[in-house]
Amino acid sequence: MTFVIEQYWIYSENETYYVAQVYLPVVGSATNTLSLGHNDCNNPTRPPTMNIATDRKIIDVLEGMQLEWTMHVKEAKNHGFPDRTKRYFELIYRKEDKDRVVHRSVEDILEGYNPNMMLSIYHTQN
16 A cells, blocks of 8 residues: 655645655665755855665655555646646555554654644555
């Protein structure tokens, strides 16, 4: 099964997406490819930020479950609105782990970052 965690949820930014951005470089630090960037013109000496590279998989083993994370970037179609790049994470896991992934793994990640955060994800079946 797959969760899709998009950068935008309904009409605003999806905090779950940003939590994944913070969480994944930590668990994926053993991978060979991470993105590194900096865009704070007001503080040029600030350390750069890490993120997982586009279309690279990160395997996260959590409580015995294997979770496969991938970040995707696609050009959005222009329908009268300014072009917006669509960014999202896919979280792939075994079907039998669905309840544990939803009620433990994702919530634990969110609570570790912000205990008041709303869970904003949806899933598709493979």
